[in-house]
Amino acid sequence: MNPKFGLLKKDYRISRNMFLTWGAAVILALIGGIALSAYWSQPAGTLPVIILIGLLHFIFAPVFMLGLLNIEAKTQLWLYTPRRGIELIFSKFAVIFTYQLILQMVLTIYTAINLFWFGRQVYDQIGMRLFLEAIILLNILILLFGFYLNSWLTFLWTVYHSMKNVAKLVRWITVIGIVIAYNMVESLLLSATPLRDFLFQYQINVVSDASLSYQDQQWRAVLEPAQIPVIPLLWYLLLFTILVTAAARLLERKVEV
């Protein structure tokens, strides 16, 4: 077996139960959403469920990564291989990516069912084309954001575990310090108007703002377009690369078993 495939298989295997648990919880929530909405005769009741589950998947990747990393941290058995740090990390990313894709697919189908069938009287009716466009963009956005957070989590985890010889408190302070420092630098840069103007120069429209309004004794779901700036997206992509590369290096050179 190819070593990369071996890694993938291992990562899939050790996370399977975690995924099945999460998946079952999500499906229960979705079914519960329809059931309750039907019971109260308020079909728009599924919108909060969609939004909530959708939001939850912004943090799915980092939460899952933390779970996986902590399984490994018990033994650090994953480091007992000649694979490069980047391979070790991407193997986990790949497994989480497929999990997230499956979950988002389920949520997408659920949304479609609500929009076009279960809640068609109360949801703003948009065309199939627009829906597809919006939902694909939204899905990509959730994935991108999730993996951006994931790169931070992975980086911070490796920082924490690189300092095996240091007191726990100091390790935590370092990790939290890095986050605070980055955010301060970021907001400082954004406070400069010319830079902000440059960053937000290019925008794409996405139907992503959904809200509820109450009319004629019934909740209605309203869908509105929102805008996403392009340049920051590129910046985050770069940051993702930097963080993952740094994490891989730390994993190879600093994290001890």
Added chain:
Amino acid sequence: MVLELNNISKKYGKNQALKHVHLSFETGKIYGLLGPNGSGKSTMLKLITGLVFPDEGTVTLNGEQVTRKTIEKVAYLTELDMFYDAFSVGETVEYVASQFADFNREKASLLLTELRLEASQKVRSLSKGNRGRLKLVTTLARDAEVILLDEPFSGLDPMVRDSIVKSLLKYIDFEHQVLIIATHEINEIEPLLDEAIAIYHGTMIGRESVESLREEEGQSVLQWFKQLAIKQEEGAQ
């Protein structure tokens, strides 16, 4: 194959695990790293495998400095009970086989049969003895230049020990491999060793050929070790 530790020091917090250790190993021999628990033996093996890094000094294998990648050439059996619990025996072997190009499947299946392990058994439900055996299978099945065993017998009953010793002797390729065994059970390991290396509080306090100890000094390794340790304690006072 030449494996060398040059002036190695390693600290864990305030605890000095190893102090200025110089050592070299060559192919075809069985070495015993002997010393009480916590004397630095495990740290030494991890340094050789590239799983920890020295604070001072260098570890080299065939002249090249040891890195994470060195594990390609070094088969290391940890003293800890470490497995992916979700795996079966077969999946464990498959995983190790996928990671190491030198993994010898034929050896692995012979070893599995001899040590009476079933591929379908869940690692989680194995007895301690069988977990010890499984670790040994995945380590010995590799045609690696260096084989490191950390306390391979600890906590195992005499029957299991016996089967492990026999597998060791049967499957080590003395022409191409070196075997280094770290243990505090000196008497049990003595008949297996070519050379004994005494480690005490992170320092190497002695190194001798086992048979010449007996021939020239009339001492067993344990007697020799105790004498060295006493001398070391006296010197420290």
Added chain:
Amino acid sequence: MGEEFQASKPIYMQIVDKIISEIAQGKQLPGDKLPSVREMAVQMGVNPNTIQRTYTELERMQIVESRRGQGTFVSENKALMEELGRNMQEEIMENFIRKMEEIGVTRDQLVVLLQSYLGEGK
């Protein structure tokens, strides 16, 4: 481990003794093939280099001979084998007498004691 060894004597010599005693007891007959070094090491639970030394020593004592490409065989030299048996008898006897003398039994007493012991044994 396969075997227990005394603390002070080299292990290879202890195995030499063991093999000689097996030959004297007739467990290994002249012309028999000894296990290979590796097999013997596995059997005894000792380092193969130790067995190598054992075999070299046995060869030096002319108790075994190694035939190129075939292995190590117990010598077929009858006279030598008989001498080996006698040597062992002598060694055991010497040990016995020395120990009896150590606890104050004279040689004359020893003969009487032995006769009466063996007599009772019947």
